[in-house]
Amino acid sequence: MGRSSKDKRDIYYRKAKEEGWRARSAFKLMQIDEEFNVLSGVQKVVDLCAAPGSWSQVLSKRLRGEGKQKRDDVKIVAVDLQAMAPIPGVIQIQGDITKVSTAQEIIGHFSGEQADLVVCDGAPDVTGLHDIDEYIQAQLLLAALNITTHVLKKEGGFVAKIFRGKDITLLYSQLKIFFPDVTVAKPRSSRNSSIESFVVCRGYAPPEGYVPNMMNPLLDHHYDVDFNSLEGVNRVIVPFLACGDLSGYDADMTYPLQLPEGEAYVQLPPTQGPISPAYQHACHLKRHDQLSKPVSGHRSWDSNDPVIDAENITYSRGSREPVTDSRDTDTDTCTDVGGAVGGYTDSD
Numbered sequence: 001m002g003r004s005s006k007d008k009r010d011i012y013y014r015k016a017k018e019e020g021w022r023a024r025s026a027f028k029l030m031q032i033d034e035e036f037n038v039l040s041g042v043q044k045v046v047d048l049c050a051a052p053g054s055w056s057q058v059l060s061k062r063l064r065g066e067g068k069q070k071r072d073d074v075k076i077v078a079v080d081l082q083a084m085a086p087i088p089g090v091i092q093i094q095g096d097i098t099k100v101s102t103a104q105e106i107i108g109h110f111s112g113e114q115a116d117l118v119v120c121d122g123a124p125d126v127t128g129l130h131d132i133d134e135y136i137q138a139q140l141l142l143a144a145l146n147i148t149t150h151v152l153k154k155e156g157g158f159v160a161k162i163f164r165g166k167d168i169t170l171l172y173s174q175l176k177i178f179f180p181d182v183t184v185a186k187p188r189s190s191r192n193s194s195i196e197s198f199v200v201c202r203g204y205a206p207p208e209g210y211v212p213n214m215m216n217p218l219l220d221h222h223y224d225v226d227f228n229s230l231e232g233v234n235r236v237i238v239p240f241l242a243c244g245d246l247s248g249y250d251a252d253m254t255y256p257l258q259l260p261e262g263e264a265y266v267q268l269p270p271t272q273g274p275i276s277p278a279y280q281h282a283c284h285l286k287r288h289d290q291l292s293k294p295v296s297g298h299r300s301w302d303s304n305d306p307v308i309d310a311e312n313i314t315y316s317r318g319s320r321e322p323v324t325d326s327r328d329t330d331t332d333t334c335t336d337v338g339g340a341v342g343g344y345t346d347s348d
Contacts, residue, residue: 007257007265007267008254008255008256008257009254010024010251011249011250011251011253011255012024012027012189012249012251014255014268015027015249016054016271017268017269017270017271018268020057020271021054021057021058021271022052022053022054022057022270022271022272023052023053023054024054024189025054025055025121025189026054026055026057026058027187027188027189027244028121028187028189028190028198029054029055029058029059029119029121029159030058030062031187031188031189031243031244032159032185032187032198032200032243033058033062034243034244035185035243035244036183036185036200036202036243038117038157038159038200038202039059039062039063039117041116042063042074042116042117042157043063043073043074043075043116044074044075044110044113044114044115044116044117045059045063045074045075045076045077045115045116045117045118045119046076046077046078046079046106046115046117046118046119046148046151047059047076047077047078047079047090047119047120047121048079048080048097048118048119048120048122048144048147048148048160049079049080049097049120049121049122049123049140049144050078050079050080050084050092050121051080051082051083051084051274052084052085052272052274053078053084053085053087053090053272054121055119055121056076056078056084056087056090057087059076059090059119060076060087060088060089060090063076064076064088064089070089074089075091075109075110076089076090076091077090077091077092077093077106077109077110077115078090078091078092078093079092079093079094079095079097079102079106080092080093080094081094081095081096082094082274082275082276082277082278083275083276084275085272085275091109093105093106093109097143097144097147098143098146098147098214099214100150100214102147103147103150103151103212106147106150106151107150107151110151113153114151114152114153114156115151115152115153115156116153116156116157117152117156117157117158117159118144118148118151118152118156118157118158118159119158119159119160120141120144120158120159120160120161121160121161122140122144122160122161123137123140123161123163123196124136124137124140130163130165130195131165133163134163134165134167134168134195137161137162137163138162138163138167138170138171141160141161141162141171141199142171142174144160145158145160145174145175145178146212146214147214148204149178149206149210149212150212152204153204154204154205155203155204155205156204157200157201157202157203157204158175158179158199158201158202158204159198159199159200159201160198160199160201161196161197161198162184162196162197162198162199163195163196163197164184164195164196164197165195171199172199175199175201177206177207178201178204178205178206178207179201179202179203179204179205180202180203180205181201181202181203182199182200182201183199183200183201184197184198184199184200185197185198185199185200185243186198186243187243187244188243188244188245188248188249188250188251189244189249189251190251191251191252192251192252193252
């Protein structure tokens with residue numbers, strides 16, 4: 001499979017590099033804005049879980065403008081645990097969205113005022129176990145919602161990624177506590193095969209007497225019993241809308257590269273690579289074949305291998321099963337890192 005195969009399979013990945021976006025997710029925010037006009041009248045905005053920064057790029061370009069049209073009254077604050085390459089006009093905070101200190105730092109950059117809009121495109125590293133992925137994503141969204149209650153002004157907006165699973169009603173119910181207008185959006189650039197969608201929440205109106213708290217009982221998981229058992233008119237129903245030009249590019253289609261005759265294809269590198277990613281050390285070990293490997297999976301039973309000798313492992317002649325020496329009472333087991341590890345990705 002050639003280097004150009006992903007550019008053919010994923011038109012938005014290709015377009016993101018051509019247009020200078022750090023990730024294909026930039027198109028998702030633009031398509032949401034085209035449908036819901038969420039950026040209209042916004043001067044102060046927070047981008048949670050911002051790395052690698054594609055949504056912050058969109059916010060900067062659409063709100064601040066460029067050249068002579070650039071506005072100085074717009075403030076954009078991007079928050080992430082990871083370091084992020086600078087973006088013009090974007091204030092960066094490397095911090096934890098579950099900490100009150102992070103909320104206080106955000107408000108400090110707004111000179112004590114609150115934000116007009118909070119967006120969050122954060123997602124966990126998926127495991128492939130859908131129930132677990134959906135649960136972790138829901139917890140991430142609730143953490144984003146919790147800090148949003150600290151920094152968002154009344155009537156403000158909130159846009160965040162969700163995974164639509166069978167228990168999504170609980171999440172909708174929790175959002176409806178704070179926002180009277182909640183809609184689920186599916187941008188054209190999000191693959192049909194993905195359970196990813198985005199909640200667009202407008203008109204922030206917390207319950208009377210509500211005091212923002214990072215340990216908020218309103219967001220407790222015990223609400224699952226109450227809300228997921230509701231039926232009929234009592235069950236929360238949230239509208240679901242497709243965003244983006246339906247005659248535009250399809251995220252699930254493969255498109256030809258459309259090269260002039262006789263010209264070879266030149267693949268563009270990512271606009272911005274990751275900064276000190278957590279997997280960097282593992283990549284180095286893998287590249288130099290230094291990752292620990294299970295002995296039984298990589299060595300024969302009659303091998304005179306120094307690793308086998310060092311680990312006091314012997315093999316019986318009638319079996320390939322290893323027999324640990326009785327003197328070995330404290331064995332550390334290391335497993336191989338499965339799968340290739342890459343840079344910032346936006347698989348949906």
